[in-house]
Amino acid sequence: MNGLNGGRLDIDALRTLSAIRHHGGFTKAAAVLGVSQSAVSHKIKRLESALDCDLLKREPGSPTFTAAGKELLDFADRILKLHDEALLSLSKTPLAGRIALGLTEDTACTDLARILGRFKRLHPNVTVRTKVRMSLVLRAMLEQGELDAAIVQVFEHEVRPTDIVLYREGLHWVKHPDLMIPFDGVIPFLSFDDQCFYRQWALDVGQEAALLETVFECSSAAGIVSAVNAAMGVALLSDRHIRGEMQILTGCLPSPPSLAYVIRRARKSRNSVLDSLVREVSSDIGRQGGLALTG
Numbered sequence: 001m002n003g004l005n006g007g008r009l010d011i012d013a014l015r016t017l018s019a020i021r022h023h024g025g026f027t028k029a030a031a032v033l034g035v036s037q038s039a040v041s042h043k044i045k046r047l048e049s050a051l052d053c054d055l056l057k058r059e060p061g062s063p064t065f066t067a068a069g070k071e072l073l074d075f076a077d078r079i080l081k082l083h084d085e086a087l088l089s090l091s092k093t094p095l096a097g098r099i100a101l102g103l104t105e106d107t108a109c110t111d112l113a114r115i116l117g118r119f120k121r122l123h124p125n126v127t128v129r130t131k132v133r134m135s136l137v138l139r140a141m142l143e144q145g146e147l148d149a150a151i152v153q154v155f156e157h158e159v160r161p162t163d164i165v166l167y168r169e170g171l172h173w174v175k176h177p178d179l180m181i182p183f184d185g186v187i188p189f190l191s192f193d194d195q196c197f198y199r200q201w202a203l204d205v206g207q208e209a210a211l212l213e214t215v216f217e218c219s220s221a222a223g224i225v226s227a228v229n230a231a232m233g234v235a236l237l238s239d240r241h242i243r244g245e246m247q248i249l250t251g252c253l254p255s256p257p258s259l260a261y262v263i264r265r266a267r268k269s270r271n272s273v274l275d276s277l278v279r280e281v282s283s284d285i286g287r288q289g290g291l292a293l294t295g
Contacts, residue, residue, distance in 0.1 A: 011083055013047040014076040016040055017055065020063055021073055084284065085118055096125035097273035102138035102150030103130055105221055106240070107261065112151070115284050119277055126273055134195040134219065142266045148274050149265045151281070153238075155197070155257040163262035164278065166285045169239045171198070171256040173249040176231040181252060186213040188233030193219040198236045198256075205254045 019029035020040070030037040048055050055069035065073065103112065116128060131138075131147070138150040151166070159165060181187060189212040191199045196219075202212060216227045221241055228235050228246060238259055242248065263278055 008050070009079065010043070010047065010050075011080070013043045014072075014079055016043045017047065017069070017073060018076050018080060020044070020056075021065070025063055081114075081118075085122070094125070095123045095273050095276055097271060098127045098129065099149070099274055099277060100147045101128055101130050101277075102141060102147045102152070103132050104135050104138065104151065104153055105132060106153065106238070107151045112281070112285075115281055119280055123273075123276070126277075128277070134193070136195045136197055136200075139264070142264060145266055145268070147266060148271075149263055149278065151261065151263055153197075153259050153261055154264075155201075156260045157257060159260050159262060160264070163260075163264050164282050166261045166263060166282060169259045169261065171236055171238050171259050172242065173234055173253050173256065174228055174237050174242055174246045175234045175249060176229055177245055177247055178231040179233065181234070181249070187211050187253070188213060188215040190216045190218075190224050190227045190233040190235035192221075192224065193217055195219075201256065202236055211253065 016029060016033065019033055020026060023029050023031075026037050026040045030040045033040070044055060051068070051072070053068045054066050055072060057064040057066055101116075116130070120126065120128065131141070133141070135152040135154065138147065138152050141147045142150055154163075156168060175181070179188075189202065191202070191214045193199070203214075205211075215233050216224075218224055218227070221237070224235050224237065225241055225243070227233065228237070229244060234249060234253070236256055237246075263282060265274070265278070
């Protein structure tokens, strides 16, 4: 990269650049950052001017980063992490206590681990005990008082007034191009286990129309993705798991409801330690506009 010519890297501009990468374009980045698309474009142009180089290739479709843009993104992730951690460290108050936190596999395999790790470094006298389970199991554990809070998936129409919505995501029927869907007959279904609310919804609508036959069952999203890519059947997958040659099906099956990822607290869990963790998680994810997969 060329010199800065007396300029400096603007934190908001770096956050904007990172949002463009994470969300695949100016429009989505603007939405998650809460600014106009023209404001996003202006920030990037000012950053390019300060660096005296192009960061993005102006081509139709999803933005493509130049070599300089990719190089800067590597620095941006580290700079933003240190910036946010410094602000939190300087503004924090001493905390001590224990939290029982539930996560789904989807959230455990994201940069939420980074957020929890930072929280632990900043508050060494706080113990966070984390359990990874299916959403339905976590919801039951919350009701039984076994968890203080959990980050779970719910259908969007099931969001409670007390839930903190972190982000939303689509749910889709998907298949591999090599799988032929019969015009008249049952459709092979790749299912999560019986603790999955996707499965419960799918079997309800499938049984009503006599459409689905479960041919593969797995508790892991990675297993379902592999089965889809092997053309073994159709599956319900959220946006983050749709990749490669997968095709989204429309028309032949009822449209799935949208998903929301929420922080849900146990009814009687009110303490300063949990309040601080909830604030940090919701603030960090809000700035990034979602959780990036780590694998």
